[in-house]
Amino acid sequence: ISSDANPLAAMIGKAKTTTLSREEENALFGLRDRVILLSSQHDILAALEQDERAHLDQEIPPIPNISDWFHQNAIRELAIIRTLCRTLPKAAYDVAAVAFSKTILKASFQDSETRYTRISKVVAPGSVLRAFAAELDTTVAKVRRLSGQLDFRSPMFVTADSRARVIGDVPPAFIKPESVALVVTSPPYP
Numbered sequence: 001i002s003s004d005a006n007p008l009a010a011m012i013g014k015a016k017t018t019t020l021s022r023e024e025e026n027a028l029f030g031l032r033d034r035v036i037l038l039s040s041q042h043d044i045l046a047a048l049e050q051d052e053r054a055h056l057d058q059e060i061p062p063i064p065n066i067s068d069w070f071h072q073n074a075i076r077e078l079a080i081i082r083t084l085c086r087t088l089p090k091a092a093y094d095v096a097a098v099a100f101s102k103t104i105l106k107a108s109f110q111d112s113e114t115r116y117t118r119i120s121k122v123v124a125p126g127s128v129l130r131a132f133a134a135e136l137d138t139t140v141a142k143v144r145r146l147s148g149q150l151d152f153r154s155p156m157f158v159t160a161d162s163r164a165r166v167i168g169d170v171p172p173a174f175i176k177p178e179s180v181a182l183v184v185t186s187p188p189y190p
Contacts, residue, residue, distance in 0.1 A: 039126035077128035
């Protein structure tokens, strides 16, 4: 059971603890191969299918001053990745979304994950696509390693506030009394 106030943590945890079917893995590897192929194209947009190009603008979120935080190549390639991910089955999509979330920071002008400082940089065409393909490989490898241990069991991920009642037999509680043998916190609260 994982509880976090940040819904992104629940999404990442759920994706990393999923057990992918052979078809879902193949869909992810197909996506990776397509992204790598696109990254090597002289004109990436021309290499997309017409219906994929038609939906790119819809995949760019309405972030104020987006160009202050992302190079135009990064914005376009992140939109391409989102477009291509939309065709994946649910579990594969969740895994790809984790790889995508890690790629966003690398594609941005943000200095680091913990520093909200802008550092301008040139983003070469294809570099964001290649970064995503590498993150996807890493994420799928982690999912594969853990899935053998999970044996198709699914952990529970809950977005909750520490002040909420989580232990008990009556909703909204979701943990049965005396059912937990170990609690791990991060940071390590006493």
